Amino acid sequence: MSDLVWQRGDLLGVAELSTAEIIHILDTAESFVEVAARPIKKVPTLRGKTVINLFFEPSTRTSSSFEIAEKRLSADNINFGASSSSLSKGETLLDTARNLEAMAPDLVVIRHAHPRVPHALAARLAAGVINAGDGAHEHPTQALLDAFTIRRHKGRVDGLKVAIVGDVAHSRVVRSNVLCLTRLGANVTVAGPRTMMPEEPEALGATVAYSLDEATRGADVIMMLRVQLERQARASFPSEREYFDFFGLTAERLKGASDDVIIMHPGPMNRGIEIASEVADGPWSVILEQVANGVAVRMAVLYLLAGARSGEETL
Amino acid sequence: MTAALVIRGGRVVDPSQELDGPADLLIEDGAVTACGPGLRTPEGAEEVDASGQVVTPGLIDMHVHLREPGQEYKETIESGTLAAAAGGFVAVACMPNTEPVNDDPSVTEFILRQAERAGWARVYPISAVSRGLEGRELTEFGAQRRAGAVAVSDDGRPVWNAALMRQALRYARHFDLPVIQHAEELQLSGDGVMHEGAFSTRLGVEGIPGAADDVMVGRDLMLAADTGGRYHLAHMSTVRSLALVRSAKADGCRVTAEVSAHHLLLCDEDVFDSGLDPDFKMHPPLRSASDRDALVSGIADGSIDAIASDHAPHHPDEKELDFVAAPNGVVGLETTLSLCLDRLVGPGVIELARLVELLSVAPARILGIPGGSLAPGSPGDVTLIDLDREVAVDPAAFHSKSRNTPFAGWKLRGAPAGTIVGGRVIELP
Secondary structure (H helix, E strand, C coil): CCCCCCCCCCECCHHHCCHHHHHHHHHHHHHHHHHHHCCCCCCCCCCCCEEEEEECCCCCHHHHHHHHHHHHCCCEEEEECCCCCCCCCCCCHHHHHHHHHCCCCCEEEEEECCCCHHHHHHHHCCCEEEEEEECCCECHHHHHHHHHHHHHHHCCCCCCEEEEECCCCCCHHHHHHHHHHHHCCCEEEEECCHHHCCCCHHHHCCEEECCHHHHHCCCCEEEECCCCHHHHHHCCCCCHHHHHHHHCECCHHHHHCCCCCEEECCCCCCECCCECHHHHCCCCECHHHHHHHHHHHHHHHHHHHHHHHHCCCCC | CCCEEEEEEEEEEEHHHCEEEEEEEEEECCEEEEEECCCCCCCCCEEEECCCCEEEECEEEEEECCCCCCCCCCCCHHHHHHHHHHCCEEEEEECCCCCCCCCCHHHHHHHHHHHHHHCCCEEEECECCEHHHCCCCECCHHHHHHHCCCCEECCCCCCCCHHHHHHHHHHHHHHCCCEEECCCCHHHHCCCCEECCHHHHHHCCCEECHHHHHHHHHHHHHHHHHHCCCEEECCCCCHHHHHHHHHHHHCCCCEEEEECHHHHHCCHHHHHHCCCCHHHCCCCCCCCHHHHHHHHHHHHHCCCCEECCCECCCCCCHHHCCCCCCCCCECCCCCHHHHHHHHHHCCCCCCHHHHHHHHHHHHHHHHCCCCCCCCCCCECCEEEEEEEEEEECCHHHCCCCCCCCCCCCCEEEEEEEEEEECCEECCCC
16 A cells, blocks of 8 residues: 555546556555455445535446445435436536535535536535546546556556557547556557547547557557447448447457457447457456446545545545 | 817827827817827817827727627627727627627617717627528628628628528628628537647547638638629638638738637637636637647738637626536627737737737728728727736726636736727726
């Protein structure tokens, strides 16, 4: 365990985190992994703390992961979904913040379709804010759980070759992962069809490739991104068949990668579009471990932020 | 008895007469009658002491949104023209995207009546090109001209329909009206909210490529060449649009262009550094640093004719939304002059006389309105400037109803010291 004293009250993006803070979160998460193996999967750490999960955009996987993490820490939590929320489109950020504040939460977990909404709300809220995904900007807990999963498998992140493949332009997973993994010393390559690449992709801080084979050659880690099928309507790709043909990961195409390559996917997967079932279910796949580790990493984040808020770090 | 005013002891900068030096100015019955050193004060004349100040032809902001009728909670003709006077402008040309749209002489007449009542500055209404800004049917250019409109534009939106644009350029020739275009190919700008480039990539924000402007500018310049119509490009934002305009001018097209102070002084990196502050959101978006630098060279070398604020007030509550949800636009009437003096004239990017061309002579010429000169016979419209006064941009002190500026807190040297409209000294409340 690093000897860093955690002081940060919000987790808005990987961009704001130092390397030491990233490592501290990963180290802290290690101690939460075993909670899932206990017969009674609960620790009293956040007893009496209130956590609001505010999902302006539909999400099943991330919201459930946060919810389980909160419950295992004994926090009182409440979920506002996009449809059930009275906090709706058109409300000013200040009004949203005031309405939340009136419920006196300790932490607020926010997912929003627009970039930097969690940042804007954090500036207006006394409670701690965790960004659970803001548009195509950041998804810090996803990047942290990915780094955690890689580290558990490889024993390190430093020096690894990581390929991230798919709709780079519209992926928050890419942005947070490139920041997180490069900070930990990995060599990251992003790849995808040119129609799914942002303008000036080098600005992300990764090497850029335009073919799957080029990106995955010698890779220790391959992370496949979900293809959003509605993008077909916007001419990002002509057909699912053609996408799979050029950018779908098959066992055959893994031959250029490192022998002990691991395959990751943030989910939900489109089998037969970005990833073949033989790969998703094959020996290389750590996709379900990502889901399990997500709970431990989110417990670590909730624990650290709540500790910083109450000025103590007690486990 | 004639109403007379002498402006004494100032440095007169009037590029229309290639004049820059100490001189007095005599205005009688609303018009300039003499300009020269040591003028005698006629009996009963009012005197303005302009010593230490620059005296220029009244500044004209050829692109503002006054929001009235229809959105008086953002701005009114009263508050917008007061902001103009406070910012050193004697006249503004207001865009027709009000509610109702100014696509009818009754709206033009209403605007002129309200401006008259307010009395802070002259207002020149711009008619819509198309009814309801829908890009399908032309408005009555002739009736609008007769009512007082000085140009046609669908600003806020492009004239997207190429056939309609062609007809507008042809038909406007009957009335010598410029067609002012908000050049944006909507299929390319899509859902974008900031310039598409390295910073939109890092932020994961939907981008608006420079090509969204350029494709429309290119199309329009072909149509201008084809029709011989007068085309004016509003708020130029990219290096390629600049190149297209340069080339069209060299080919003899009747093309003019304006640029806003924010596109000359800010870029997409400033949007990034602001943390996506909605006060940095406007259309066209703040472009790349190289676009910005090209635009500055464009005002210096004469490729760009005018500077206009694109004053676009929005209520503070509307800018309290997140960046994507917030409306486009920033105010500029009360910042443009000081920004240009401090950032362009101060460091020697352009001469003061060139700034007066950009803010007065050229707008008057493009819109075909009186002003832009202090030669005898010109309207008695004058802007007084104090080149040494230091100001800090304080949105709370704006006369505009709105506060949406990306320049809050900027410390600037050089500021307006007063305006005179038709020989009448404007006293701010």
